[in-house]
Amino acid sequence: MKNAPSNTRAATFSDLIGPAKIIGKVLLAKLERLNPQTDSVAMLFHGPPGVGKSELASLFADTLIGGKSCRNYAREKISGAKINADLVRRWHDARGIGSLFSDWTVKIIEEVDAMPAVAQTLMLDYLDECQPGTAILATSNEQIKLLEERFRRRFQVWHVTAPTTEEIANFLRGKFPDIYPAEATTIAALCGGCVGAAIHDAENAIDIRFYEAIQRNEGGAK
Numbered sequence: 001m002k003n004a005p006s007n008t009r010a011a012t013f014s015d016l017i018g019p020a021k022i023i024g025k026v027l028l029a030k031l032e033r034l035n036p037q038t039d040s041v042a043m044l045f046h047g048p049p050g051v052g053k054s055e056l057a058s059l060f061a062d063t064l065i066g067g068k069s070c071r072n073y074a075r076e077k078i079s080g081a082k083i084n085a086d087l088v089r090r091w092h093d094a095r096g097i098g099s100l101f102s103d104w105t106v107k108i109i110e111e112v113d114a115m116p117a118v119a120q121t122l123m124l125d126y127l128d129e130c131q132p133g134t135a136i137l138a139t140s141n142e143q144i145k146l147l148e149e150r151f152r153r154r155f156q157v158w159h160v161t162a163p164t165t166e167e168i169a170n171f172l173r174g175k176f177p178d179i180y181p182a183e184a185t186t187i188a189a190l191c192g193g194c195v196g197a198a199i200h201d202a203e204n205a206i207d208i209r210f211y212e213a214i215q216r217n218e219g220g221a222k
């Protein structure tokens, strides 16, 4: 028996399940069409927690910039709560300056609903004047109504919903060879559609079993 793996992030769009997987397929087709000389991208993934919003944004970003190795140079990831008016002004001033390492410059804004209202207002101009080769990828939990309508309208909005219980149970069985089938079913049924939580619960279930096995062995060795 092995410990549960700790790297649980999706490596490609095809690792995703449920609605996120379908959206991933649409995004892959879109990626083929995008041209950094003429196009810019503003997309907002919203929906409940743990369904693949950040994963979609991250995979889209990595594919745009040509792989994870360019991450540090062409991709910036920031949480909405940390975006203030000064930062948006800086982005605005630097908008003509691309990356040396990639045709695309990508900003991922996590939990964009937590952005202060002033920064949201300033972002309107920035979004309107985005240069070709720029991608703004935002994520938000269900509080999409907190975003001003005029802000939201500047993004292509993807509503990401939860996979079915059966999809999550099958996913857990595929990802964790050591999980008991019934355990996967129970975890999937109790996770409320949150794949992220289901992964952690599955890891816990396996690691606890591992812990107990060691404890029994050590007990027996005494």
Ligand SMILES: Nc1ncnc2c1ncn2[C@@H]1O[C@H](COP(=O)(O)OP(=O)(O)O)[C@@H](O)[C@H]1O
Pocket (backbone or CB within 6 Å): 008, 009, 010, 015, 016, 017, 018, 019, 020, 021, 048, 049, 050, 051, 052, 053, 054, 055, 056, 139, 163, 195, 196, 197, 199
């Ligand atoms: N649809 C999905 N398919 C496969 N894994 C998923 C899916 N949704 C979430 N996960 C996994 O759950 C964890 C949290 O996902 P994340 O994309 O951060 O969720 P959120 O929707 O809250 O942004 C990650 O490990 C991710 O790989």
Ligand SMILES: [Mg+2]
Pocket (backbone or CB within 6 Å): 053, 054, 055, 110, 139
């Ligand atoms: Mg997220």
